[in-house]
Amino acid sequence: MDTEKLINRAVVNNEPVFVAYLHSKAAAAGVPVSATFELTARCNFNCRMCYVHSQDSVLCKAQEKSAEWWIALGKEAIEQGVVFLLLTGGEPLLRKDFKEIYTELSKLGFIISINTNGYLITDEIVTLFRKNPPARLNISLYGANDKTYENITGLPAFSRVIENVKKLIDIGTDIRFNGSFTNLNACDAEKIYNISRELNVYIKGTQYMFPPVLAGGKYGDNPCRLSPEDAAQKRVEWLKLIYTPEEYKMRLKSMVEGVDAFELSGDEECGEGKVKCRAGKSSTWVNFRGEMCFCGIAGHSFSIDEYGFNGAWEKVKEFSASIRTPARCEGCRYKNICCVCAAACYTETGDFSAVPAYICRMTECISQLMKKETEGLE
Ligand code: SF4
Ligand code: SF4
Ligand code: SF4
Structure with missing residues (x-):
């Protein structure tokens, strides 16, 4: 990847350039430079759109791996090149042994x-993070008041989460908010953004929700998500919120020009696509059962107890390389503004190579709205 693209991608992901650089080198060498350890599938919240947590917390707990297992895995992972x-x-x-595992x-x-959802930040956790701060704490913000929180998570947790965030800011923790917008909290988007500004915490807003297939949902179905048209509308409104008027104008212009300039070359000439992200190239995921997956959204796992960390990584790499994504996406005029990925194709349709209709519609609407906005800005 050339330097300009590398920097652009780093800016988009809000990550330092050296991280993008390390990932590109690691992918070329087949090294998993980053890993996710999903320590549990249990949660104290009960979000209706959740793609991971299961209501059967007894079964989940029984399937979880022990602290010793995760620590031993950490030793193997670091030998195999995991840095992040x-x-x-x-x-x-929620794990009683979290402190031991983290330390x-x-x-x-x-x-x-x-x-984390930010609710269980006890005095013990604050002391732990003061002495030994994580590089970053990603906290999901589900609303701008207790009522929205209760609607979406089952708990009126807003006040407590914000109180906890302030405690963490006081001890210098590097926090980033994630705002996932559904039909239950999209009305709070502007307020959520304003809270992030007041606290001086970066927020990433997401209007697209994966179908919760891993948590027992159906392919293509997430009962809480916005319609594709509303998700598009909220996406454009979000961009307007987070950019200055000048930046917004420039961004819209470049996106619209990008769509207009892209020559639709036709499916036959394009061929099938491949995984575009880092999943199974420089990045991996270990689920709470101790299985290594291509990515945390799309499953397809290999037991670490059976294959070992390295053996499972080889399987995951092979699996990732074997995935074929839709040919139509390769030749699509919207591809540079579309959030489609391999996991989205799979969870939307049950097939990595099938085009997800929800995402097509959302992207088409985003494009139309941007075009309209650009005309209004001339
Ligand atoms: S979305 Fe996050 S906070 Fe909500 S139930 Fe799932 S894991 Fe818990
Ligand atoms: S998902 Fe649809 S809009 Fe997105 S790139 Fe593929 S064909 Fe185009
Ligand atoms: S396939 Fe999609 S969800 Fe999975 S890691 Fe890649 S971009 Fe993320």
């Missing part, structure tokens, strides 16, 4: 990030 480690769930802080994995030298 994301601890996730469910809710990872021991930190000692191994990983750059550790943690995904």
Whole structure:
């Protein structure tokens, strides 16, 4: 990848350029430079759109791997080249042995990030992170008040989450918010953005929701997500919120020009696509059962107890390389503004090589809205 593309991608992902550089080198060498350890599928929230957590917490707990298992895996992972480690769930802080797992994995030298819903930040956790801060804490914000939180997560947790965020900011924790918008909380988007500004925390807004296939949902179905038309509308409104008027204008212009300039070359000439992201190239995911997956959304797992870390990684790489994504996407005029990925094709249709109708419609609407907006800006 040339330097300009590398920098663009780094800016898009809000990550330092050296991370993108390491990933490109690691992918070329077939090394898993980043890994996610999904410590549990249990959660203290019960979000209706969740793609991972299961309601059967007893069964989930019985299937979880022990602290010793994760620490031993960490030792293998670091030997295989893993540098960036994301601890996730469910809710990872729900594990009583979280402190032990985190402390021991930190000692191994990983750059550790943690995904959490921010509710279980006890005094013990604050002390832990003060002494041994994670590189980053990713906190999902589900609403701008207790009522929206209760509607979406089952708990009126907003006030407590914000209180916890402030405690973490006070001790210097590097926090990033994730805002996932559904038909239950999209009305709070602007307020959520304003909260992030007041707290001076970067927020990534997502209007597309995967169907929760791994949590027992149906392909192509997420009852809480916005219609493709509304998701498009919210996407464009979000861009307007997060950019200055000048940046917004420039971004719209470049996206519209990109769509207009792209020559539709036809499916036959394009051939099938391949996995475009880092999944199974420089990045891997280990689920709570101790299975290594191509990615945390699309499943397809290999037992680490059976194959070992390295053996499972070889299987995951092979699987990722074997995936073929839709030919139509390769020749599509919207491909540079479309969020489609291999996991989206799979969870939308049950087939990596099938075009996801929901995403097509959403992207087409985004394009139309942007065009309209651009005309209004002239
Ligand atoms: S907080 Fe996250 S893991 Fe927990 S139920 Fe909600 S979406 Fe799922
Ligand atoms: S999902 Fe649809 S809009 Fe997106 S690139 Fe593929 S064909 Fe185009
Ligand atoms: S396939 Fe999609 S969801 Fe999975 S890691 Fe890649 S971009 Fe993310």
